[in-house]
Amino acid sequence: MDEVIVVEKVSKVYASERGPVHAIDRFSMKVKEGDFVAIVGPSGCGKTTLLWGLTGLHPFNGGKAYILGEEVDKPRKDVGIIFQQANLLPWRNILQNVLFPIEIMKENIADYEERVKDLLDSVELTGFENHYPRELSGGMQQRVSIVRALSYDPKVLLMDEPFGALDAYTRDEMDTLLLGIWKKTKKTIAFVTHRIEEAVYLANKVYVMTPRPGTNSAVFDIDLPRPRPEGITMEQKYFEIVAEIKKRIVKDVEKQKEEGVYQSQAYSTVT
Amino acid sequence: MDVYEKQLEEEIPDFEEHIPEKHGAFDISATVSAVKIHGWKQVTGILAVAIVILGGLELVIRLFKVPEFVFPAPSATFKALVTSFPTNYTHFLITISELVSGYVVGASIGLILAAVLTQVPYLEKVITPYILLLICTPTLALVPLLMLKLGFNIWPRIIAVSLASGPMVMINSVTGFRRTDLAKIALAKSYGATTFQIFKMIRFPLALPMIIVGLLVGGIFGLITAVGSDMVGGKVGLGNKITYYSSLARMAHFFAIIIMVAIIGISIWLIFSRVGKKYASWQE
Ligand SMILES: Nc1ncnc2c1ncn2[C@@H]1O[C@H](COP(=O)(O)OP(=O)(O)O)[C@@H](O)[C@H]1O
Ligand SMILES: [Mg+2]
Numbered sequence: 001m002d003e004v005i006v007v008e009k010v011s012k013v014y015a016s017e018r019g020p021v022h023a024i025d026r027f028s029m030k031v032k033e034g035d036f037v038a039i040v041g042p043s044g045c046g047k048t049t050l051l052w053g054l055t056g057l058h059p060f061n062g063g064k065a066y067i068l069g070e071e072v073d074k075p076r077k078d079v080g081i082i083f084q085q086a087n088l089l090p091w092r093n094i095l096q097n098v099l100f101p102i103e104i105m106k107e108n109i110a111d112y113e114e115r116v117k118d119l120l121d122s123v124e125l126t127g128f129e130n131h132y133p134r135e136l137s138g139g140m141q142q143r144v145s146i147v148r149a150l151s152y153d154p155k156v157l158l159m160d161e162p163f164g165a166l167d168a169y170t171r172d173e174m175d176t177l178l179l180g181i182w183k184k185t186k187k188t189i190a191f192v193t194h195r196i197e198e199a200v201y202l203a204n205k206v207y208v209m210t211p212r213p214g215t216n217s218a219v220f221d222i223d224l225p226r227p228r229p230e231g232i233t234m235e236q237k238y239f240e241i242v243a244e245i246k247k248r249i250v251k252d253v254e255k256q257k258e259e260g261v262y263q264s265q266a267y268s269t270v271t
Numbered sequence: 272m273d274v275y276e277k278q279l280e281e282e283i284p285d286f287e288e289h290i291p292e293k294h295g296a297f298d299i300s301a302t303v304s305a306v307k308i309h310g311w312k313q314v315t316g317i318l319a320v321a322i323v324i325l326g327g328l329e330l331v332i333r334l335f336k337v338p339e340f341v342f343p344a345p346s347a348t349f350k351a352l353v354t355s356f357p358t359n360y361t362h363f364l365i366t367i368s369e370l371v372s373g374y375v376v377g378a379s380i381g382l383i384l385a386a387v388l389t390q391v392p393y394l395e396k397v398i399t400p401y402i403l404l405l406i407c408t409p410t411l412a413l414v415p416l417l418m419l420k421l422g423f424n425i426w427p428r429i430i431a432v433s434l435a436s437g438p439m440v441m442i443n444s445v446t447g448f449r450r451t452d453l454a455k456i457a458l459a460k461s462y463g464a465t466t467f468q469i470f471k472m473i474r475f476p477l478a479l480p481m482i483i484v485g486l487l488v489g490g491i492f493g494l495i496t497a498v499g500s501d502m503v504g505g506k507v508g509l510g511n512k513i514t515y516y517s518s519l520a521r522m523a524h525f526f527a528i529i530i531m532v533a534i535i536g537i538s539i540w541l542i543f544s545r546v547g548k549k550y551a552s553w554q555e
Contacts, residue, residue, distance in 0.1 A: 052283050057457055059280060075461045085286040087454050091476045091553040104462040104472070132553060152462075 004068055004156055004188040005031035005054065011062030011213075012049050022213035023049045026063060029190075029207050029216075036182055036189045038199035041209030041217075042249060047192040048084075050214065051160045054190065055081050067156060077105065080149035080187075082159040086141035088133040088148075094120070095129040098148045105152060112151060119147040122184070123177065139170040143177070150185065157189045164193070175201055183227060196245045200224070201233055206245060210252045212263055217252050220245055273390055273466050275451045275474075284453035343523035352527035359512060363531055366509040369425055370497040370535070373432025378489055380433070381441030382482065386470075389448035399445070402438045410434040411499040418504045428500035428508070435496035436489035443485025447478030480551035487543035494536055 009026040024046035031037045039047055052058035054065055056075045065072045067079060088097050098120065102112045120126055123143040133141055142162060149157060163171040175198060182189060193199050199206045200222055208217040222241060224232060232238055256262035325345045331337070332344040339347060388395040410431045417427035455473050464472070501510025509528055516525040 048283055055461055057279055057460055058283055075463055077463060079461075081458075081461050083286065083454065083458070085454070087286065087458050089455065089458075089473070089476070091479075091550070100458075100472075101462040104459060104464045104468055134553070 002032055003030050004033045004035075005029070005037075005190055006066040007050075007054070007063070008065070009063035010050070010053060010060040010065055012046065012053060012060050013062075024053075024060070025213035025215045027209065027214055027216055028063075031188055031190055031205075033188055034186050035205065036191065036203045037205045037207065038191045038193060038203035039207045039209060040193060040196055040199045040245065040249075041214055042211050042253065043194055045209045045212050046214030047194070047209060048160055050209075051158050051190065051192050054158055055079065077152065078155045080152070080154035080157045082142075082145055082149050082157065082162045084161050084164055086133070086138070086145040088141055088144060090133050093130050093132055094125065094136070094144055097133065097144055098151050101148060101152050107152070115153070116147065116151050119150055120144075122181065123147055137170075138166050139174060142166065142174065146178070146181065150181070150187075155188060157187045159189065159191045161193050162191075163198075164195075171198070178202065179228060196242050196249075197233065200238060200241050200245065201228065208245060208248055208252075211256055218245075218248050273469070274392065275453065275456050276460065276466065276469070279453060279457055279460065282453075284457055286454050339522050340520035341522070343526055347523040348526040348530070351521075351523040352530060355524055355527060359509075359528065359531065362507055362509050362512050365425070365507050366497050366501060366532075367535065369428045369432055369500070369508065370493050373429040373497065374436045374490060374493045376429070377433030377435070377437030377493070378440045378486060381437040381439070381485070381489070382444050385441045385444035385448055385482075389445055395445065399442075402441055405434060405438040406442065411496055411503065414500045414503045423505050425505075427504060428497060431500045432493045432496050436493035439489035439492050440482075440485040443488065444478060444482045447481030447485070448474060450477050450481070452477060476550075480547070480554050483543055483547045483551055487540065487547075490539040490543065491536060494532070494539065498532055 007027060007029040009028055011025050011027075012023045014021040014023055027046070027050060029037070029039070039050065041047055049058070053060040054067065054072060056072045056079075059073070067076060070076075089100065092100065095116070098116050099109055099112065102109055117126070117129075120129065123146060125140065125143055125147070128136065128140070133144070136144065142165075146162075163174045166174065179202065181187075191199070191202060196206075204222055206220040206222060208220070209215065210217045220241065224238065224241070253262065329345050332342060337344075343351070384398075388398055413434065414427050414431050417430055421427050421430075451474065455477070456469055459469050459473050497508070498510040498513070501508030501512075502514050503510075505511060509532055512528045513525060513532075516522075516528060
């Protein structure tokens with residue numbers, strides 16, 4: 001099994017009071033096993049819609065998506081989702097929060113406790129097991145949610161701007177932490193972000209989406225050394241790749257404006 | 272699949288902080304949190320105020336020789352409480368059993384109705400006005416009617432208590448169950464949660480703080496109704512004793528009964544503020 005995620009010409013149209021909104025239009029993508037792919041595009045281009053389509057919670061209404069060879073039509077136990085917000089349950093302590101998926105799946109909690117403790121340790125949260133979410137900072141909460149997604153050992157991780165709500169410094173820390181986890185666990189990751197810098201730092205491959213309706217604009221293979229050397233984000237080569245992708249996005253916007261099809265993101269409640 | 276799960280297919284949750292609004296239809300959480308006792312200093316202060324008031328009262332009543340039928344001295348009330356306890360004890364138990372059985376029936380029905388109705392928004396909109404009607408009509412007024420049908424026994428009172436507490440529990444629980452956090456439901460669904468698991472692990476805990484408020488208010492309303500129905504119909508129960516002693520102007524005994532009723536009320540408050548502290552403190 002080489003291709004873990006296959007997206008074939010998926011589309012999504014939302015019904016709204018002001019008529020149908022074409023969020024995604026025939027977008028295609030492939031993610032190989034163990035790969036780290038980022039999806040970027042201007043705000044409102046359908047990135048969140050794409051990712052939620054892959055979760056099986058929010059079906060596409062055109063095209064097909066496959067995960068591990070099976071068509072996606074419901075949530076899968078080999079997929080972990082990390083949301084824009086940590087989305088922890090405030091009435092559960094940290095340990096109970098990270099064991100939440102295990103409880104839902106009716107697995108034996110005892111079999112997972114060791115694993116979960118190791119994971120908490122790897123995100124530097126040992127000692128916080130009995131704390132409640134409100135006692136933790138945003139960055140810590142999001143680390144808990146990463147542990148929660150990894151607790152049941154899914155093969156695939158879907159992440160939607162997971163660090164978007166954090167401050168710039170914490171965000172960079174989290175990016176580095178995520179790369180460490182990826183290297184150790186060898187998960188296949190699809191990562192949505194509107195920050196090109198983040199996408200280039202993290203991913204092997206960057207899919208660019210056009211402004212709404214989101215279609216395939218370009219794919220960039222990121223030719224930077226692995227593991228990412230310290231200070232890579234200060235280097236010429238990194239800047240060049242980032243600039244190239246940004247130019248591409250600006251061009252897409254201009255092209256749409258010329259054709260008179262560019263829409264302001266009036267419906268955007270989700271970013 | 273429930274309504275909220277269907278909603279997920281239509282929209283992606285916005286992840287805004289869904290701190291559920293704290294104020295339900297009959298929110299008395301303010302009273303719950305207002306009385307927080309921190310340490311001995313506060314306890315001493317509260318006791319000191321009680322001593323000053325009771326002592327002052329005692330002094331004034333003795334000094335001016337106020338007769339008992341006008342106002343009993345605290346010491347006389349205390350004596351009445353102790354000496355009449357053996358006879359009043361059975362009445363105390365009767366009122367308690369009216370309250371407990373009526374409350375258990377009413378609160379359970381209210382809670383179940385709330386859980387079910389919030390699943391069917393249309394039904395909820397149709398039923399709620401009737402529940403409000405029940406809340407706004409003092410069920411005490413129904414006791415004479417119920418007595419005509421059921422006789423001079425404990426049943427009319429149990430029914431009145433459940434009619435008073437049930438709607439109160441229900442209306443608050445409905446507010447609780449309406450706090451649906453789509454993002455958290457999405458989370459549970461992403462692990463393959465069933466509708467029942469979503470109810471048990473997301474919707475119920477989310478509603479619990481409001482349910483506890485409902486249970487507390489329902490309990491107090493139940494107590495009022497139990498004592499009131501004792502007054503209206505029959506020869507037993509604490510309410511009946513209140514009418515009896517006041518008609519004889521035996522004010523010390525009268526106040527002794529009032530104290531017993533107050534103890535029940537305070538216990539209800541204590542129980543639910545304890546429960547609230549345990550299961551609802553996460554939202555503070
Ligand atoms: N429930 C909805 N109803 C109508 N339009 C929606 C709905 N959800 C999203 N959209 C629109 O679909 C487009 C894509 O949204 P989204 O996937 O959230 O974009 P992104 O994550 O790239 O910012 C946006 O223009 C947004 O306004
Ligand atoms: Mg988005």
